[in-house]
């Protein structure tokens with residue numbers, strides 16, 4: 001195709017390192033000022049030519065300073081002309097064999113297209129994407145052939161966050177390399193067949209030895225990439241990994257940049273001087289529905305955003321074939337015309353062909369028409385965009401890799417659906433799954449692929465012999481860069497969790513001292529960090545609010561990570577618990593960004609496979625600002641097989657006092673229950689938390705299970721009892737009996753969780769003392785886990801009708817317990833309701849449905865009807881309904897207990 005010509009031009013320009021050309025424009029009729037201006041420009045040019053670009057820049061800086069002193073204000077400029085950042089004369093020659101690389105790229109394109117096309121012919125509506133990869137192919141191929149290292153010594157190499165929708169191209173490359181066999185490719189998006197399939201997008205959960213980063217929920221990839229780059233530095237500074245030249249590449253869609261997550265953490269890149277981070281924005285000017293910025297230019301907009309955030313910006317807009325036009329244009333009109341056009345027009349140029357471009361683009365100025373008069377329409381149509389020109393891309397990547405002191409973004413202009421004939425640059429390109437048979441034939445002709453026409457029409461995969469020159473080249477390039485990518489390895493984690501005996505301080509109770517589960521947790525965390533084996537691996541993360549959780553002592557103990565240390569003397573330096581920032585500090589204090597902190601949690605929770613360092617993150621945050629704010633990232637964390645502990649502080653709708661509606665969390669357990677690998681617990685006592693934490697470390701890091709933990713912790717202080725003998729199993733499975741009624745006479749069962757367990761214990765006392773009703777009290781640490789287990793058992797029973805029935809844990813735990821179950825929680829009623837199928841008409845749920853209020857615990861618990869009095873009232877009422885208690889007495893008790901029977905339902909207030 002047109003590539004051949006570019007290749008010829010590549011060769012010519014490869015040898016030349018043409019120097020900067022001074023401007024010499026003369027005009028016989030010019031004003032005095034115009035003449036002065038010209039002389040200034042010529043003088044500037046002379047400096048640049050004679051002394052070099054650095055001196056030119058210095059001169060400009062000095063002039064700017066002078067202007068400031070003279071009181072002349074200048075608008076700050078965050079966009080530069082709409083041309084490539086790297087001028088032609090600064091380019092280095094392309095080091096690869098472009099002929100072979102072009103062929104490889106064509107083969108990958110073919111197979112990616114054939115795979116998606118074929119699958120949709122076979123299974124209508126199964127989906128897949130072609131247009132994204134078509135625009136991205138060269139950007140990726142230059143990376144795969146020349147930049148993406150698979151290894152650095154014993155460590156994994158560069159990390160690449162791929163645009164999720166480009167996965168067909170990644171699979172097609174792996175197919176050519178022999179990593180994925182034909183059967184596997186034919187099972188694209190068929191994951192539930194007899195032979196293994198390929199997941200639609202990058203999902204480590206589904207392809208654990210292939211994909212490393214889930215990126216398809218847009219915005220999450222780039223955000224995680226920024227924090228990954230910072231986490232890499234953190235591990236280096238703390239001596240947990242060697243410093244390597246490793247890079248993190250994030251390929252981002254231009255439409256994807258509208259996600260706040262994508263651009264939200266840019267300033268961290270600059271602040272932390274993350275020169276290990278490279279974004280490549282694939283500016284194909286289109287998203288799903290149509291143009292990204294039809295009425296503007298996305299590249300200009302992004303340049304301003306990234307420059308403003310302090311990034312090194314490299315624009316790759318025009319291909320090498322435009323260089324010659326620029327050189328021949330002495331009027332400046334070519335750039336002027338480029339800067340007049342908006343993206344909607346640029347898209348139309350690539351959709352409508354060469355004659356259209358000649359008329360609508362060059363045709364505006366006669367001088368420009370003349371510039372291309374020697375070119376055919378076809379040649380004009382195939383004038384390249386920078387993101388399809390390997391030489392331009394190579395130079396940009398090289399600069400990015402060599403750049404020191406901060407992150408780089410490459411803004412590469414491409415064409416969506418590039419090379420797909422009538423699908424190219426159409427608004428509907430993104431949705432295109434099938435290609436017309438004729439277009440398939442056109443494709444093989446254009447790329448000169450030796451595929452018989454009938455096979456092309458049938459969309460058959462094509463793989464040359466492994467000893468074909470392009471195959472040998474492809475393998476050799478990867479070998480030279482350390483092996484295949486993407487790839488995910490999981491070495492055996494060599495970590496033994498501390499034994500429960502070492503937790504004696506917390507399983508033994510607080511000896512009457514009133515403490516909160518949060519305090520208990522922080523004290524355990526501090527001890528973990530002192531442990532000679534696991535101490536260094538602990539990564540505490542807070543998005544501000546560390547003080548809310550009592551982290552001051554931990555800050556003093558291990559310091560906050562600050563890549564440049566503490567450059568100031570903190571005002572509280574003389575105090576016992578002063579604010580301590582250290583180069584090798586252990587705590588990641590993220591500031592007020594739950595999304596950023598979650599990204600750090602993700603980096604640390606996958607350290608075991610990304611760095612072969614099994615870091616153990618504890619992310620402590622305001623429970624209300626968890627899943628409902630960054631739930632998609634938590635989902636992606638699970639997909640990435642993340643491990644660690646989400647510690648949700650200030651939990652509970654009535655335990656968090658004062659703050660009110662937007663702060664009081666009464667539902668996060670419900671939300672966390674949706675993530676299959678998340679175990680959620682709502683402990684009431686510190687010993688319960690100790691048992692859960694110990695087991696968590698064992699399961700995740702000793703046994704290697706890909707699960708993580710959600711644990712609510714509260715700020716209510718009360719005496720923590722000693723752990724009852726043999727309670728461990730119940731704590732972990734979700735329920736154990738805490739306090740039985742006298743002499744086995746209990747007629748009702750009271751369930752409590754979190755601090756509401758104390759209300760339940762008080763209710764037990766009132767019930768027996770005032771109403772002569774004996775009850776048993778149970779601590780329920782996890783309704784979610786009880787339900788999961790019961791569902792599993794039930795499923796087994798359903799599938800094995802001839803076998804003896806198995807009993808769910810909740811049923812066997814209550815086998816001897818008599819009477820109704822009254823469950824009270826600081827979470828919504830739906831949490832205990834999850835056990836309804838196994839408790840049938842026995843269950844009465846009391847929970848905190850409805851919007852929160854600012855008040856104290858007493859008032860809040862009365863309002864939500866989860867205080868001891870409400871538990872008593874509910875128990876008597878249920879017993880009355882069951883005919884076990886006098887109904888009139890039950891009604892009278894309501895008044896005695898101060899339960900207002902006629903007020904509105906808090907669930908609707």
Ligand SMILES: Cc1ncc(C[n+]2csc(CCOP(=O)(O)OP(=O)(O)O)c2C)c(N)n1
Pocket residue numbers: 131132135163165216217218219252253254255256257282284286287288292416430
């Ligand atoms: C959070 C999220 N929202 C929506 C989508 C659906 N979606 C998939 S691709 C796409 C358009 C992508 O446009 P762009 O980022 O420009 O990438 P391109 O395919 O053009 O390279 C959309 C909206 C998604 N995957 N993730």
Ligand SMILES: [Mg+2]
Pocket residue numbers: 253254255282283284285286287292
């Ligand atoms: Mg796009």
